[in-house]
Amino acid sequence: MTGGGEGGVAWGWLVFGLVFWLGAWAFNAWLAQSPYAKNRGVRLLIPALFGVTLLVLWETAVHALNVPSVILPAPSMIWDRITQSLPTLWADFQQTILKGALGGYLIGCAAAVLTAILIDRSEFLQRGLLPIGNFVAALPIVGIAPILVMWFGFDWQSKAAVVVVMVFFPVLVNTVAGLAASERMQRDLMATWGASYWQTLFKLRLPAAMPFIFNGLKIATTLALIGAIVAEFFGSPIVGMGFRISTAVGQLALDMVWAEIAVAALAGSAFYGLVALIEKAVTFWHPSQRGRA
Secondary structure, eight states: OHHHHHHHHHHHHHHHHHHHHHHHHHHHHHHHHSTTTTSHHHHHHHHHHHHHHHHHHHHHHHHHTTOOTTTOOOHHHHHHHHHHTHHHHHHHHIIIIIIIIHHHHHHHHHHHHHHHHHHHHOHHHHHHHHHHHHHHHTSOHHHHHHHHHHHHOSSHHHHHHHHHHHHHHHHHHHHHHHHTOSOHHHHHHHHHTTOOHHHHIIIIIHHHHHHHHHHHHHHHHHHHHHHHHHHGGGOOOSOSHHHHHHHHHHTTOHHHHHHHHHHHHHHHHHHHHHHHHHHHHHSTTSGGGTTOO
């Protein structure tokens, strides 16, 4: 009887998941073809509904297939862990995101832009530093992180140093490319008007480079998060997302691991979205921004 009951529950979950998926697919298809498709709210609703559908299918698969929680916990179990561990998750968020990732991101990106301006003024640096930058950017983080932890200690400073190394060269390369993006005729016109190098830089070349710079800044948001978390695997105080993930894996507490992953994903998405909003405000004149709601 127990086996039959479990089989009935499994089939119930499968039917529920299939019906929900078909209903969400039909509703999304209708929204995409409806007159409201270009409405900002509808454009946000479509991916949100897609994400909810994935969570429902995940929940359904776990219950229907009786997947052990040590292999893959259900979303409901992960949500329970999040609600029960808010103080711990907040402390980890502060340590990893606000201190390590954000601190290293700001330092690395600012240093990259300033270095790009120096490279722009020196052909020697342009020929010598950029190839070295490509070499350093190719170094694996699992090799760099332990060294920087040894140099800067186990607290967030060493994680910020790892983030600086990871974000510096992508932003540098994009900024150098952006500074060269202005047309020769435009630069000649500035020279005709008697503009100095710095006037040309701030009034023409930096504005023209902004799409390139923001491309590097958006790439760096993801790299900063990854760098800060991975660096904590090689040494940290008893707080931090990377520390919590590594210890939770050792305890087979997969719900806590997924809770930290969920927080990291939300933080990374919000970070990327914030940079994209700033880009839209700064580069409103660029063709890539035209026609966006």
